[in-house]
Amino acid sequence: xxxxxxxxxxxxxxxxxxxxxxxxxxxxxxxxxxxxxxxxxxxxxxxxxxxxxxxxxxxxxxxxxxxxxxxxxxxxxxxxxxxxxxxxxxxxxxxxxxxxxxxxxxxxxxxxxxxxxxxxxxxxxxxxxxxxxxxxxxxxxxx
Amino acid sequence: xxxxxxxxxxxxxxxxxxxxxxxxxxxxxxxxxxxxxxxxxxxxxxxxxxxxxxxxxxxxxxxxxxxxxxxxxxxxxxxxxxxxxxxxxxxxxxxxxxxxxxxxxxxxxxxxxxxxxxxxxxxxxxxxxxxxxxxxxxxxxxxxxxxxxxxxxxxxxxxxxxxxxxxxxxxxxxxxxxxxxxxxxxxxxxxxxxxxxxxxxxxxxxxxxxxxxxxxxx
Numbered sequence: 001x002x003x004x005x006x007x008x009x010x011x012x013x014x015x016x017x018x019x020x021x022x023x024x025x026x027x028x029x030x031x032x033x034x035x036x037x038x039x040x041x042x043x044x045x046x047x048x049x050x051x052x053x054x055x056x057x058x059x060x061x062x063x064x065x066x067x068x069x070x071x072x073x074x075x076x077x078x079x080x081x082x083x084x085x086x087x088x089x090x091x092x093x094x095x096x097x098x099x100x101x102x103x104x105x106x107x108x109x110x111x112x113x114x115x116x117x118x119x120x121x122x123x124x125x126x127x128x129x130x131x132x133x134x135x136x137x138x139x140x141x142x143x
Numbered sequence: 144x145x146x147x148x149x150x151x152x153x154x155x156x157x158x159x160x161x162x163x164x165x166x167x168x169x170x171x172x173x174x175x176x177x178x179x180x181x182x183x184x185x186x187x188x189x190x191x192x193x194x195x196x197x198x199x200x201x202x203x204x205x206x207x208x209x210x211x212x213x214x215x216x217x218x219x220x221x222x223x224x225x226x227x228x229x230x231x232x233x234x235x236x237x238x239x240x241x242x243x244x245x246x247x248x249x250x251x252x253x254x255x256x257x258x259x260x261x262x263x264x265x266x267x268x269x270x271x272x273x274x275x276x277x278x279x280x281x282x283x284x285x286x287x288x289x290x291x292x293x294x295x296x297x298x299x300x301x302x303x304x305x306x307x308x309x310x311x312x313x314x315x316x317x318x319x320x321x322x323x324x325x326x327x328x329x330x331x332x333x334x335x336x337x338x339x340x341x342x343x344x345x346x347x348x349x350x351x352x353x354x355x356x357x358x359x360x361x
Contacts (some may be wrong), residue, residue, distance in 0.1 A: 047258055049238045051166030079166030081238060083226055087195035092221070114164050116258035119170065122348060124235070125341045126259065128170060131231030132334055135189065137327030 033098040046082060048093060051112045052100050053079040058108030065108070068099055073108050167230070171222070171238040172333060173255050175281070176265035177273020181293040181323035182241035183225045185265060189225025190239060197224055224255075239333075242277065247254045252280060261336040262288035265323070271309055278312060285342040289317045291332045 054062075054076040062073045071089050082100060086093040103109035118124050146147075174182045186194045200220050218283050221288040222243040229237045256262070264277045274290065290312060309317050317339060321332040 024158065045254065047169075048240070048254065049169035049171045049258075051169055081222075081228075083197050083238070083240070084195060084228075087197040087226075090198075093197050104210050114168055118168065119258050119260050119326075119340075120344045120347065122341065122344055124168070124170060125337060125344060127235055128231055128237055128260065129334060129337045131235065131237070132229070132330055132337065135229070135326070135330050136210055137325070137330075139326055 033095055045094075046097055046100070046111065046113060047116070048086075049081045050114070051079045051081055052076050052085065053110050053112070055108060055110055058103065061108065068095075069103060069108075072096070072099055072103060076109060079112075127134040167232075167234050167236040169236050169260050170238055171255075172336060173240050173242060173252075173259045173262040173286070174265065175242040175262055175277035175288075176276075177267065177270060177277075180265045180267045180270075180273060182265060184323040185263070185293075185329050185332075186225055186227040186239045186241055188324060188326045189229060189333070191229055192227055194225045194227045194241075197226070199257070232325055256284055256286055257279075259286055261331055261340040262286050263336050264288055264290045265288055265308070266291055266292045266310070268306060271306070274296060274310070278310070278316075287336060287343050288333065289336045289339060291335075292318070292320045293323045294320045 036088050037097060052072075054073045059077060060071045062070055065073060068089065068091060075085060075088060080088075083093060085091070085100070087097040089096070091099075100109060100111055104111045165305070174185055176182055179188055181296060183194055225241040227239050231237055237260075240259075242252060242255060262277070262281045264274050264281065266274045278288075278290065290310065303318060303320065310318075312318065317335055319332060319335055322328040
C-alpha cells in the first residue's frame with residue numbers, strides 16, 4: 001500500500017529530526033505533508049494572508065498531534081496569517097497550506113478564508129487609508 | 144467532531160465564538176521592484192513587526208508541452224519573500240509583501256497579487272530596467288500601482304519628467320519619489336497607491352450602478 005509506505009517513511013524521518021529540535025530544514029517538505037503538494041480544496045490556493053486560529057478543541061487535543069501540526073496549533077492560539085506561520089516555524093508556505101487544511105478538517109484549526117472582493121470594497125479601502133494616515137512620521141519608542 | 148467555523152458560515156453573530164479570538168480581516172499590498180532596490184527596507188520602515196522571511200516553493204511552467212504526458216513541464220524553485228504587517232484596527236490588518244527580486248517568478252507573483260489592494264513599484268534610477276517586469280505585470284493584471292523612486296541620499300525630484308520619459312510609463316500612472324528608510328515617506332507612498340485604488344474602485348462601482356437596470360441588482 002503506497003499510503004502506508006509514505007506514512008512509515010514520514011514517521012521514520014520526522015521522528016529523530018524533530019527530537020534534535022530547531023532544525024526543521026533537515027526534513028524535506030514532501031515528507032511533512034506525506035507527499036501531498038496540493039491541499040484538499042481543489043480550487044485556487046488559500047491566499048497567503050489568510051488568518052488561521054486554533055480552536056478550543058485543537059488546543060485541548062494538541063498533545064496528541066505530532067511535530068509540525070502541534071507547532072501550528074500552539075502558535076495559532078493567536079490568530080495570524082499562513083505566511084507568518086510559515087516564517088515563524090520555518091516551513092515552506094505550501095507545506096503550511098496543506099497542514100492547515102488537514103488541521104481544519106479535524107476541527108483543530110479555523111481557516112478564515114475571506115472574500116477576495118474585499119480589495120475593491122470602498123469602505124475597506126477607506127479604512128486602510130484612514131488607518132495609515134494615523135501613523136506618525138516617527139515610530140514611538142516603546143520601553 | 145465539531146466542524147470548524149468560517150466567517151461566511153456564522154449567521155449567529157451574537158453567539159460566543161468557538162475560538163477565543165476572532166481574527167482580523169487581512170488585506171495586502173505588494174511591494175515590487177528589482178533586486179536590492181529597497182523593498183525590505185520599505186517594509187521594515189513601517190511594519191509593526193520586524194520583516195519576516197518565508198520560503199515558498201513556486202512552480203515555473205516552462206514553455207512547450209511534454210510529449211509523453213501532454214502537460215506543461217514544470218520546475219519547482221524555492222524563493223525567499225519578505226513581508227510585514229500593520230494593524231489598522233482590531234478587525235483589519237494590512238500585510239505588505241515584497242516580491243522576490245527575480246522577474247521570472249510569474250507564478251509566485253500570481254499568488255502574491257491575487258486580491259491585493261495595490262502595488263508599489265520601487266525604482267532605483269541607476270537601474271531603471273529592473274522595474275519593467277513589475278510595471279508590465281501590474282498593468283497586465285490591472286492592479287492599481289504607483290511607481291516610486293527610492294531617493295536614498297541627496298537625489299531630488301528635479302529629474303522626475305526625465306525618469307518618466309526614460310521609463311516610458313503612461314501618463315496616468317503616478318510617479319513619485321520617496322525614501323524607503325523614512326516611515327512617514329513610506330506611509331505616504333502607500334497612501335498614494337491606496338488613493339489610486341480607491342479612485343478606481345469608486346469609478347468602477349459608479350459604472351456598475353449606472354449599468355444596473357433599475358438599480359435593483361447587487
